[in-house]
Amino acid sequence: MYFFLENLRISITELWGNKTRSFLTAIGIVIGIVAVTLMSTLITGVDNLFDKSMSFLGRDVVYVEKYPWIMGDDYWLMRNRPQIDLEMASKIKAQSNYALVVAKERGRNGDVTYGKQSAESIFVHGVSTNYPLVSPIEIADGRFFTESENRARSQVLVLGYEVAENLFPNENPIGKEVFLRSHRFRVIGILKKMGKLMGAFSLDTQVILPVDSYEKIFRTQWGMRRISIKVPESEMDNAIEELTGVIRVLRGLKPSEKTNFAINQQKAFEQQYSMIKMAIGGTGLVITIMSLIVGGIGIANIMFVTVKERTREIGVRKALGARRNIILGQFLMESVMITGAGGVGGLLIASILSYVINAFVFPAQMSFAVGFMAIALSTFVGVVAGWTPARKAADLDPIEALRYE
């Protein structure tokens, strides 16, 4: 401990005496540490985002759609698939053992106006009455529509939080009449604020209306259409298998024919996300390893130069009774101080960047463990890089060292 403090003192003096050199030497380590900490911060950020986004979809809901959510170049093979017929919904419910709730959804973009106020290009969402059971939406004020309103194709709708804010800055929207495609609709409810899905698509900028009313005013086949089915979460795979069979029969497909629809689930996104995470992790790891190796080599180099420059000093110290391990410790300490300072600097930069990401991109916090690991890692690099030069110093012959010019 005593020699540790003494060596610490010497190292600080030496490094301070060579500020520029110490600084330049530490840059590689700084980059490495920034890369590794930022990488793990981003990964936890993506994790958070994933969890939050996925809650919109629901872990126990599968979606029958024309296209799978994740597809590659096979889009061209699928574009001739038939549209999803929403009328299958009741048959699916009747024939499937797993389907707990079967909801219909249609949707497209449109404008809603109220007096001079207008909400443009928002998502107009036509759904069946049981939609709230397959979605996390909650009513903040008013009510959802009823089955009789749906059957009667009543012109009623529920406003997303942001749409309500925009159209009715100072009024209570409930009971007011708004225009959708020149049709008059009565507002019966307002949704709670939901936030954004993956930072892009927002559930707050939608209006929800009965699917039958939707089909009355939008006659085209165009737009989103899907059947959302709630199944027991633990039986997901069996449910998908059974549903695929049921729908194939409903579509009259022969066993030799390919399935011409997709049953999507959140898991597909999970796979996509773990790939993104792996990409971030891989890139970060490569940058980290590269810069730590390059930085470490740089430090080893500088330490060799330092040992050479200070050969006489080493000779004096040995002549006056410094033992081998003390000299070894002195130069190891110096190398660890450089990498340690680089680690702390990197951590500082990474925390600032994390803060910026957290404030402007998505929620991401740097964890304590990551900070600790960064410091441990940079110390480790310091020991490895400094080992050989320090040993060289420790093994110098005192008289040779004293004679060195």
Add this chain to the structure above:
Amino acid sequence: MTLIKVKDFYKIYQMGLTEVRALNGVTMEIQENEYLAIMGQSGSGKSTLMNLIGCLDTPTSGDYYLDGVNVALMSDDELAMIRNKQIGFVFQTFNLLPKSSALRNVELPLIYSGIYSKEERMKMALIAIEKVGLGDRMHHKPNELSGGQRQRVAIARALVNNPAIILADEPTGNLDSKTGVEIMSLFDELHKIGHTIILVTHEDEIAKHAHRTIHLVDGKISKDENIK
């Protein structure tokens, strides 16, 4: 009591095809509290002998008993301990740490002898630096000191740990005669209080302070005489 016993010391440097015999068979004994001057022409092997006595260097062949212990059998760390505790070395070229103050230079051997209290070390270093009359210059760096003052710092450093043996290689070599006399009176005093003093010089005036002189010629003792 015999403090230093050197037997058949050879130090041979192989320089390509030619070999340089810096020491060519030196045998001698030095008693406790002796005051010895080693003399000889430049290149006669004086510094080489001093480095061997000071446990800084190892002979090509020959035996060295220090205080009855065979030095050849000691580990590097044990030798470091000997250099730290038993021997105070004043180098021909001072060998002070250029970036450290005089006081800090004098403190250095105390650090390596494991005196953990900074206060204690400072007290001892101050006593040593005052003994050589440099109390008012202790915060100066070596390049802010004159040659004589640097020599005093080197002497203070050599005696701070109170070693039995003080080795001084040309302690007055770079100094004017007045300063030389002052430095020599320091050695006289150290001898008086019981230290064994071995110094290298080529000046008869300086050698007169010693009680015994050894003359080296081409790495061999040519004359060994007691003068007091």
